[in-house]
Amino acid sequence: METPATAYANHPCFGMTSRRTVGRIHLPVAPRSNARMRFASSRKTERAIMPADALNMLSRTVDAGNPVDVVGITGPGDPMAEPAYTMETLRMVREAYPDMALCLTTLGMGADAYAEELVELGVSYVTVLVDAVSPEVAEKLYAWVRPATRTMPLPEAVKVLLNEQTRTVTAFKRMGITVKINTTVYPGYNAGHVEEIAAAMGTLGADIMALVPYRPDQDTEDGPARCGAELLATVRDRAARHLELMPAWDECGVDMVGLQNPKKDSGPDMALPRPTKDRPNVAVASASGMDVDLHLGHAAKLLIYGPREDGLPCLLETRETPHPGSGSSRWEQLAGQLSDCFALLTANAGERPKRNLSRLGVSVLVTDGEIEGTVDVLYGGGKKKSACRSTRRA
Structure with a gap:
């Protein structure tokens, strides 16, 4: 017994x-x-x-x-x-x-x-x-x-x-x-x-x-x-x-x-999202083009980063975001526009977009880090470990 x-x-x-x-x-x-x-x-x-x-x-x-x-x-x-x-x-x-x-x-x-x-x-x-x-x-x-x-x-x-x-x-x-x-x-x-x-x-x-x-x-x-x-x-x-x-x-x-x-x-680092075959890219809300410095709700455009042919991540294009005023459907539209992105970097975001985008496959990571170093961390690089800690915030 x-x-x-x-x-x-x-x-x-x-x-x-x-x-x-x-x-x-x-x-x-x-x-x-x-x-x-x-x-x-x-x-x-x-x-x-x-x-x-x-x-x-x-x-x-x-x-x-x-x-x-x-x-x-x-x-x-x-x-x-x-x-x-x-x-x-x-x-x-x-x-x-x-x-x-x-x-x-x-x-x-x-x-x-x-x-x-x-x-x-x-x-x-x-x-x-x-x-x-x-x-x-x-x-x-x-x-x-x-x-x-x-x-x-x-x-x-x-x-x-x-x-x-x-x-x-x-x-x-x-x-x-x-x-x-x-x-x-x-x-x-x-x-x-x-x-x-x-x-x-x-x-x-x-x-x-x-x-x-x-x-x-x-x-x-x-x-x-x-x-x-x-x-x-x-x-x-x-x-x-x-x-x-x-x-x-x-x-x-x-x-x-x-x-x-x-x-x-x-x-x-296992808390950080990683690229997949279907979602190889990262979206970034930035006003300066150098740092993640823009609130998602204020971003009229997003920078899209992804791997080049040699595998190194770089800026691929910019994409316009849906116009404000459409409620939660705005974030559903944005998720559709980011169907090839596994993460979105922003200086801040409300609970509704974070929840909706996450549910639809795009992890919203809040950070104030430098774009290059933060993106590098998401692709498994060793740069900007301090930025890596910041991106754990949702």
């Missing part, structure tokens, strides 16, 4: 042995956060990509020979803050890869309403981020919490958060979803509260808990001290009285993780 200590040893997302044998990829389709910790890094995070681009990213990863067994939705925002993007991505992945395991990580606000649909899509395990079950402790940890799109005073907002987390864990367990609780241990703030969190989540039926030692970033000021091994051991001992713990915290990254030696081409 399987004992609690080994129950999750081979779990595809929670198991410690599976990290060496199970390939996992995280698709960054969540554009918005609904809370912020007081001690969060001030560094900019990557922008989310569209669901269609996420599926392309997954397909490229699989086609490159990486054995992906688990697809997770974890960021850069909260997957359930804008659930439409998350649900669309999960549906697309499920249709394309019927046997692939699906999971997500969420703060839990509003997630209970999607428990049944998540099960129907085959999401069998979810991580819920719970750093407090007491409003007083939560107020010390969060800078702000925004349920839905509402703004409310923090004391009221954290109560909503805690209530919704309770509803979410309860709803997930009612639907048979395996629930892992992730709790970050902040010395001087919630370290003495973790046992209470474990007890509360255990009562709700949560299956397992991961305790994450707080590690301050270099740009974090006036925050907690680093969580040391001795404190973590004490906290783990107390939490384990109420809920099974993961053997040790092993950070689940935002790119390709789970394999000891993932292939070189399985990293962040």
Whole structure:
């Protein structure tokens, strides 16, 4: 009979042995956060990509020979803050890869309403981020919490958060979803509260808990001290009285993780679209002809770059864009005009054109980089790696 200590040893997302044998990829389709910790890094995070681009990213990863067994939705925002993007991505992945395991990580606000649909899509395990079950402790940890799109005073907002987390864990367990609780241990703030969190989540039926030692970033000021091994051991001992713990915290990254030696081409660049036989070209919105410096909505013409006979990308032609004023059909017309393009580079774009064009096969990449270097990166060159990072924004 399987004992609690080994129950999750081979779990595809929670198991410690599976990290060496199970390939996992995280698709960054969540554009918005609904809370912020007081001690969060001030560094900019990557922008989310569209669901269609996420599926392309997954397909490229699989086609490159990486054995992906688990697809997770974890960021850069909260997957359930804008659930439409998350649900669309999960549906697309499920249709394309019927046997692939699906999971997500969420703060839990509003997630209970999607428990049944998540099960129907085959999401069998979810991580819920719970750093407090007491409003007083939560107020010390969060800078702000925004349920839905509402703004409310923090004391009221954290109560909503805690209530919704309770509803979410309860709803997930009612639907048979395996629930892992992730709790970050902040010395001087919630370290003495973790046992209470474990007890509360255990009562709700949560299956397992991961305790994450707080590690301050270099740009974090006036925050907690680093969580040391001795404190973590004490906290783990107390939490384990109420809920099974993961053997040790092993950070689940935002790119390709789970394999000891993932292939070189399985990293962040896999989020970038690549040329295909049917779509070999790139469209660019530019006023200067040198830099990507024009908002898509203001672009009367687009520069079209593509490979020459020798394979090197160069400017092929310019194309006029559809006239403004035709609503969403404008972007459908543009997609038709760019049927040979796999990507469109622009300094900015609205959500509607990004979504419509992505759905119709043209990835919209927002960047302020130099055209030549950015285009070169999309064709697999080594120039302008900083531009490459910029183009990951959707």
